[in-house]
Amino acid sequence: MAAPVTVEGTQPAQLEREKVNILVVDDLQEKHVVFRSILDELGQNIVSARSGQEALRYILEMEFAVILLDVNMPDIDGLETASLIRQYKKSSQTPIVFITAYVDERQAKRGYALGAVDYIPSPVVPEVLRSKVRVFVELFRMNRQLQQQAAAREALARSEAAREAAEDAIHRSDFLAEASQQMSRSLSIEDTIQAMFDVAVPMLADRAILALVTDGAITRIESHPWVAEDAPETMPEGMRAALSRVLDKKSFEIWTDGGNAAAICPLLAGGRVRGALVLFGPRATMDSSRVALAKEVVSRASIAMENARLYTAVQEADRRKNEFLAMLAHELRNPLAPIRNAVHIMQGDNVTQPTMNWARDVIGRQADHMARLIDDLLDVSRIVQGKVVVKPEKLSLASLVERSVEASSPRLAAREQTLRVELPEEHLMLNGDAVRLAQVLSNLVNNASKFSGPNTAITVAASYANGEVRISVRDEGAGIDPAFLPHIFDLFAQADQSLDRAQGGLGIGLTLVKHLVELHGGRVAAHSEGVGRGTEIVVTLPAQVAGGAEVPDASPRARKPASGKAPSRILVVDDLAASAETLMTLLEMEGFEVKIANEGMAALKIAEDFRPDVVLLDIGLPGMNGFEVAHRLRTLPESRDALMIALTGYGEAESRMRSAQAGFDFHMVKPADVNLLLSMLADPQQARRGSKTAKVA
Template identity: 45%
Template sequence: MSDVDVTAHPSVRILVVDDLVSQHVVLRTVLEEPGQDVVCVSSGREALKEVLAQDFAVILLDVNMPDMDGFETASLLRSYRRTATTPIIFVTAHVDDAEMARGYSLGAVDYISSPVVPEILRAKVRVFVQLYRMNLELISRAAEREELARAEALRASADQARQRADFLSQVSHLLTRSLDVDTTSARIVDSAVPTLADVACVLLMLENESVPRTLFSTRPGAWHGVDAEREPPYAPPVPLKQFFDHAQQSLDRGEAVAVVGSTAEMFGSASAEPQRTASVSRKGRVAFYPLLNTVQHKAVLALGYEGEESRTDLTAVTTEFVSRASIGLENALLFSALREEDRRKDEFLAMLAHELRNPLAPISNAVSVMKAADPGDGQLLKWSYDVIGTQIDHMVHIVDDLLDVSRIARGTVSLRREPVPLSLVVERAIETSVPHFGRRSQTFVLNAQTDDVIVDGDVVRLTQVVSNLLNNASKFTPVGGNIALSTDFSDDHAVITITDDGEGIDAKWLGRVFELFAQGDSSLDRAQGGLGIGLTLARHLVESHGGTITCSSEGRGKGAKFTVRLPARTEPKPFPRAQDAAPLGGVRGLRVLVVDDSTASAESVALFLEIHGCEVSCAHDGPTALILARSFRPHVAILDIGLPGMTGYEVAKRMREDTDMRSCLLIALSGYGQDVDRQNSKAAGMDYHLIKPTDLDALTQLIAKNAAERGLDLENARE
């Protein structure tokens, strides 16, 4: 056995386990040589601790030790992975055949009697030390060879990785240079061929497009068996039915789907006859990767491989390519959606300006007519009043719709739910919409068979839904057209169906009619007008009641049908309807305090109430209102919220604190109409919260109703 260079490795350790310290000195003297460290311990427990901390070339173990003898220690040493094969030499003063047999059974390599012969012990230990060093040398050389092979593999892998990184970097650069959907799809398939596949196709299915888009790229000569007789350029491929089936399977699974077979048989070719295509049976594979899978957008990338060669080495780069293609296509679609939203927003703002100017023009004209007219021409003045009133109602409706959209967007719409007869909702909606039908000479037909159907909901909001649908039908139905409303009860749902024979809806717009600001026709001669938010409001209000609303149309000029389904039940007895309010008395003689920092607003309300016999006093700030209230002692106070010096809330609180004015009817009349404003009014002691501009006839009826409930003698109200 050749010697091993002891300087090539660190010192070799030898473990001596003996309970006699004198033996430690003897064995250390015998065994210590250059490159050999002798570690001595006095018990088996200490030996176990040492072998857990460091490796040993050989272990000298005394047989007879107190507490834990050598055999037990050897058994434990063999149970450790680190010392399972470490040579163990037993050292004992009494050699017995039975003990020797037991020692060898525990994995001992030798048995030495004590006192030891130094030369014999040294020679035996040296053999195991050299074997240990040779083993270390072999391990070291194997590690070097492995490191060399790893370095070579890493160099080759680095070259491939660099090429793939360059490819992926180029792909990312190409996909970020354009945010057009078709351009991005074309760059995806062009990048994939020929690096990743022989044939690539992006299948794009958009919510508003009935026909899917397909963009192809093929390696030159990929289908030479099909188009061998044709001169370039070759005819573009046409996906076959199985192509779409496998693409849908990939979307359903949400993972890649691989299909074995010829790419020509999968994709098809416009120039190939069916029999010729079928005759091309070259082996290959087509893999389908889902790129996008949302309700609005679905996209699949198909990569086709001709021949039998495997491309498993490109699996990782293909996966990364698919990921980047997915991101690029999603960004392009998001940009397209944002651009569309921006276009619709601009159209909406233009339409809003148009809709607001429409009522302002006749109001301005009516004012000019009133200025130029003879003061005694009552008929002309009445005409002007009617024009102004009608146009103001139109503007109020526009503002209310905008506020409703804002509340819905913020999720702050509150519903006052109660059992409501479906017939009551329909009656109120028809009453609201009948004037629209009359102005356009339209025929309206009602077919209601649901007198016993009850809906748990907000009667005002449900009426708004049905009236919006009726008004929408009237708007898009020509003069002399027909509109019908029918009700039914099915599967615990009330069903309201509104049909018309008007303009109808294009198929591409059916999925978007309920979107905010969506309008199918934004041309300048669009006579119907509107902001495109009525159907959005209807959808949100129906859904907030747990129902659904759908739209269908056979196309332009073929009318439209809207169907509302609401959870409902039937009552065995007719549901008691709210009776019409008893005729109210007047408000003559009531003292009314009007507080508003807008002089024109305060004076106009005061003038209207004075015409009806009220005694009215006005204030234009909070402190003045309180001073006037103490002397005037009003029966009713109409308070604006935004007042100088003191808010309307503070005025109301001070009036409620005054014992002489606690019974005063407090009405907030303000442009602030959010739910929090109504809550603040209630907390301040207000009885009602009305929004500007309000119907002054309704305000007068409200005052009269409360006066009657409080038992005021209206004709002799002054105290």
């Protein structure tokens, strides 16, 4: 069968590959360079104009998805240029985005009156500009496809109708063209629904009902004109059954009742049912010509509704992203305040030792809190990109729960909360990643503690049935609003978005839990009877009853320092002076001889004279990066056999792989576990031998 083609003979896939034109109008060359560097990632055709007159010449020759227009230009300013652009039929509907350093209310009103879709302040934020332009590029492509599909269908309609009557074919095509234009005029869902009704009534039917579907269930019913019989509970049983069949089978159906009939047309998008449009009229008018016309209109209505839905989804995603970025800034700044205060206290005169100890503990706790936030963000990023891989091993349920509870005990004790653990009598074994599963349970217990008051109880209970273990974490805390419960595992979702949020957090913990559990072949669910009535999170994982003695705990633990003489020479390479100096002080307090270098060439020169036993090397160095330095150090006889550890903020899989290739023995992510680092430095040769079978995360 021949592939579908548009009126111009262009394949749909070929249309998607064609570059879309984006016009940038600004009198400053440096701004064109900036905009091009920001927008090049979109892979489209960027056209630059240095004046309003040059922009008008391009508009006469080319079609643009969006015009980025500077307000202040020497010959014709941006507002005058926009007015002239709107006078051309080809560009009368082209989206215009004004770029300006300042806009007053009067200027804004005039700009929007000329059809501007947005004002972007200068200097622009690259991610914001790129995101907004991407939306207009996609909408332009969708609109082109819609227009070309409409043109193809119009041509088909003309050829079919020509056999019957030429005048009827012209009337039909004109109606479809007008219908397409009317329904695609706005990207608002409400406006698109109203346009759909205006097209359908009275041309196609006396009355129309629109049923919208979410996840297979009808969530909204609208009708025009509205009558009580259109409500789902009062709809005739036969019509309700026909509507259910159409939604289930995704196929058109005509329902009749005496002298009346209803054409029930599914609204499809990408093979998914988004709803159905029901057209009522006298049975005699539902002939083949009317039905065919109704199907065409509904096909175009489906595209218009999907465009509006996608645009709304993009706007919602942008809103949630902005909320998350604001919350991230808030959560990262919070620990900085006590750290800064503690440092100021430590710098005071006559500070007592108890006060110094207290300030040190404050700094340690807040630094740990920031590290956990950053680790969660990195985990979410890896999961979204599909880069998280679990390492299954045999482990017992009892040891997993014990380790998870142990990690959460300080938090519970600080809030004077009681933890109850209820495990089954059977000795259950799991096949999973001990670190990741412990992260899941600790996360759930910490969440329960965070959202529960003092002197409350938290219960961790497990039960076994049908080859699965069911682990529940139940609290007596704040509970969850039923309206928010279906979104509790969504990324960045938080029930409380107010400025006085008492508990903090980024809304990513439960997303991590869900993905990690699913990577183990399990599932997770949340239950709550409402606000103030507590919450229960249930994790279900494959498990089996152990046949013999308990399998030893295989989870990684920090190695204890080996007895023997500690190394005397350590080279620290880090371009951040504060990081290098504090690490040197720490190591010198442990009895090591330490030299520091702030860039690669200095490190190589020092290594030749110092002959280090250990090299702690940052990757992000100026000039020669850490991978190159490591490779060069491995070629020097003075440092060839040194224990080499990458101590860096880069923790993704690619950096770890490059570390191994460059000659590093271990790859540690900042802030490193000090106890683990010291245990490795105690016997570097033993640590190097151990690196053949294990790498440090």
